[in-house]
Amino acid sequence: MSKILVAGGAGYIGSHTVKELRKQGFDVVVFDNLSTGRREFVRDAELIVGDLEVKDDIRSAFKSQNIAAVLHFASLIQVSESYIHPRKYYTQNLTSSLNLLDEMLEAGVRNFIFSSSAAVYGIPKQIPIPEDHPLDPFNPYGQTKFFVERILQDYDRAYKLKFISLRYFNASGADPDGEMGECHDPETHLIPNILLSVLGRKENLDIFGTDFPTPDGTAIRDYIHVTDLANAHVLALQKLMASPRSEFINLGTNRGYSVKEVIARAEKITGKKVPVREMPKREGDVPVLLASKDKAERLLGWKLRNSEIETIIETAWRWHRK
């Protein structure tokens, strides 16, 4: 039976997707260098420890397996670091994607699901953001996602590579069974940082910007539960394999919560006070980011199941306490 190769499947979103793929009957092989991912997140799925920057590693994975499609989660992900070390971001994110695509084409594999980001849109001109919104990323991380999307379009035209690029908004929450959760190092995302601060593992919870033009002055974001993301990947893969056609699809909820609203919900759920510290805005932060989810619902038949903010915080809290 042919397999699905999941690059970056030992990471936060990749591991939840691997679990969902296997639940839906797919045979999966994870390819990961374990730089930020965790071996235990792969559970009992097949794991190839390899580096996407090393072409031979990828080639031998394709030679030893019968691969039908590839999901690509592996990248550097910190926006703030990408401003300081753009060279590292452009080199690693682009080289690893190009190497992977190259070896796929060599092996005759033409179905590809890409982890893109809301960062490709830049400053929104329209809320909620539809997929045909102009693309104007302003940080190097977002640029790398934008360039890979452009490469994918060219590879589709020239080599008939079919792809679905999924543009995630704020991935959050944890596996309801408590087997995996979010643990980036350093952690830059709001919800895990709130929970780490109430657990005393971070001194403060920094709020970046309290004078945005929003009702409480803090930034509003679209939080999407990681299992809803995982489920969308399975639907995207099924769609791509049944009727190969390249697409760009947002994954978000079209509902937003301000930083202060998320903190208030987290205080209620944890029963603890969040030690807040107010900081200036960060470069490039926009007041409101919300996804239009119409295309995902229409094309994939996708339905949100776990993305209520309470479910997101509760599942993350269970994971972090463990």
Ligand SMILES: NC(=O)c1ccc[n+]([C@@H]2O[C@H](COP(=O)([O-])OP(=O)(O)OC[C@H]3O[C@@H](n4cnc5c(N)ncnc54)[C@H](O)[C@@H]3O)[C@@H](O)[C@H]2O)c1
């Ligand atoms: N977390 C979010 O909110 C968010 C939002 C938008 C987009 N994304 C995208 O989703 C993807 C997954 O994000 P995540 O939060 O799960 O990150 P993560 O760091 O938890 O996972 C990335 C995985 O890729 C592996 N990896 C990295 N470089 C590799 C290489 N050269 N070779 C092999 N394996 C390598 C890591 O070991 C890790 O297991 C990324 O592409 C990210 O840009 C994430």
